[in-house]
Amino acid sequence: MSQENQRLPMEKVFRDPIHDYVYVQDQVILDLINTKEFQRLRRIHQLGTTSFVFHGAEHTRFSHSLGCYEVARRIVESFARNYPSKTPSDGLWNNDERLVTLCAALLHDIGHGAYSHTFEHIFNTDHEKFTTRIITDPQTEVNQVLRRISPDFPTKVASVISHDYPNPQVVQLISSQIDADRMDYLLRDSYYTGTNYGNFDLTRILRVMRPYEHGIAFQMSGIHAVEDFIVSRFQMYVQVYFHSVSRSMEVILGHLLKLANQLYQSERANHRQRNFQPHYLMPFFDENFTLDDYLKLDDGVLNTYFLQWVDDEDPILSDLAHRFLDRVPLKSARITDQTRSLLPELKQLVAEAGFDSEYYTAENDSYDLPYDAYDPTSKKPRTQIELMQSDGSLVELSTVSDLVRAISGKVSRDERFFFPKEMLIDSNESLFTDTFEAFQAHIKNNIIS
Template identity: 60%
Template sequence: MEKTVREQLLPIEKVFRDPVHNYIHVQHQVILDLINSKEFQRLRRIKQLGTTSFTFHGGEHSRFSHSLGVYEITRRICNIFARNFSIKDNPVDGWDDSNRLIALCAALLHDVGHGPYSHTFEGIFETDHEAVTVDIITSPETEIFSILNKVEENFPEKVASVITKQFPNPQVVQMISSQIDADRMDYLLRDAYFTGTEYGTFDLTRILRVVRPYKDGIAFTTNGMHAVEDYIVSRYQMYMQVYFHPVSRGMEVILDHLLKHAAKLYQKDANFFQLHSPLLVPFLENRYTLSEYLKLDDNVLNCYFMMWCEHPDPILRDLASRFLNRRPLKSVKFVANQDEPLIAEMTEIIEKLGYDAKNYTAINSSYDLPYDFYRPNQKSVRTQIELMEHDGSLVELSKQSSLVQALAGETHGDERFYFPKEMYQPASDLFQDDTRLFASYIHNGKIINPNKKSN
């Protein structure tokens, strides 16, 4: 009898050599077909770290490699669960391996809807990469849908339901999306490797050794608590030292202002953009289709930015040049609800020197919650990390770990005021009095009141 598509395994497994996981193993024909689909191959052309690569030059890796990594960690977890914690041996808390292919496909495809320079692009054109991911998986016009649809009836919808966290098995959902999931574990290790930092490293082998399924999701044995602590601290350090780096954020501000200014100019000079940036026009007109979305990637935008360097508008030319040639805005920390009057005074000086404040200044806030526990008053409740005792009982992580408790439930980060770096480097003596006045508002990287004497 001919095997169903779900059961079709490759004659010999396919492997991808990976700097983080060594080998990524592919046994299912469906997984290989998904990797070879045009929608998934597009992820090769989208950077995982966006503007962070302007600060950490090694961070040029793609969402393609990250997605393969998430798949591989998920595959390993499925193997561990099937081998040691099968539902056949434990009907209540065990793992049902019939969910394996759904979990693997969801892990592989979880980021397929990301656009160019993902989060900045989303904020300007009001796209949603998770919603686009679901569209790609469930739309009959994509190769990915065609591949998934051959597995069984409604299989694309089942995979999409993992992305939207509506899949009925919480073990599968938490494997892909929780406070310690395959997605986060891969991007921490991968981003640490490529940025050349040590902050994101943790003991993945030990975490996989202590992971356990139970009826409501995934837990970790109490004797593996220190490995989980290490992961939490590593994630915290990566956000503070890498993801929230002020220079990367300065480049993100440039990109944000560049795209917003282009959208504004389109209303006056549509012909230029239709001629030199045709694939972006549907977004400038807010009428894009899924097919048009999938034509965009980082390379397309960078090519358009090069064309914009020739636009007659001096602000568009300058912002495009600043982005392409890595000339980020400089920044200074400030205290919210205290320093706004000082920022207004600094902005006046900037405008006096000829800069348009809307395009050359910004307030940027970057905060992260390293770990959260269940709080019923929250609008969006995170899945807390559970530790499993020898008797199978569960205890929330921060109740056992004083280290995690110190980080739990509290956001960390800062707020910064961004401005042209030239404010510290005047082009001529004509502006030195103004730039000296501007500099008097800054001390040790923070905004101060120049009229008050320090203690």
């Protein structure tokens, strides 16, 4: 079935604060948006715990996925107008790739789960693998919609997202250093956090973007727009994505899920059953979950369980649930090579003050977060940004940009030790005066908060 036969008789639009309108021109795109798997993304926050810091950051994976699709649609239309392929070997854009590109852009995040990155760490799930499963499983509505194009179309779409698709232009358009995904989330995250760090000239970037035989390049005349994009990413990492309070809330969330799992395992081993059973989480506690189990979870489901746990008989589970729901973050201090040796003593002091150090302390490194800076020396396959000169030759961005070279691969590492803010209260009011004073002396004299 050809792409032309999939066009809607009249395009539909979604109003969007970033792109003004998201234009839907194909029946398959509209049908995918209306599937239950895609609608579930309305219930998954794009930035997880970041809304505890930037209160406007309540946007969802749903709105980002629509935005990613819209950016990809604009790129594809630009390529079709300005760089249409004339011969199979000319390295230009083959518009037969249009529909698979748009479907992959729309579905690239469909496998994200509730508080996805923290949840993944605790229960060893992988949102990228779930994305592939949702697209290729015959039981999902997404798969059934894609199969209307052709029996192998779901596999093609999944292979774009997994970087196995044979056309590198399509893969890089969805996943590269400057792709539809990053372009939308930088603008969207900046807008909803109320910051300006992620703003860049999208119109100019799309204008200078072009296909070539081995992927996507940018015209040399657009170097300043590309530089602006890289700096915007850098600023968003440092100012928003790596924010210490957001990371603190992720630590509490991780400890909360970890403890709930451990309590469940302990009571099952002792043939006991708690008064409250989190039924949608139990398959993950049992390490025997299905795709359907995964799709039943969203941020709201977990928050409902956390609300129940506030009244739990276990005091630590109750307290952690309270801290998460009521925004009582842990405090943090930077860890350096010179101060790392203090951590065992600091944890011991926390324990002496009455806190279980397993659940009230943590070491967290910004390098562990799911964001990456531009680093052309990395061994990852999507590392280089190529600029095309007037003679058609390519140069890597950092070799001609002093600005990009100065920050490439140099996002400030921010390793932190998290602890209860109660450790910083006035020690004269505490039963553990010596303990608190010793802790605070280490923090104030040796570690920069």
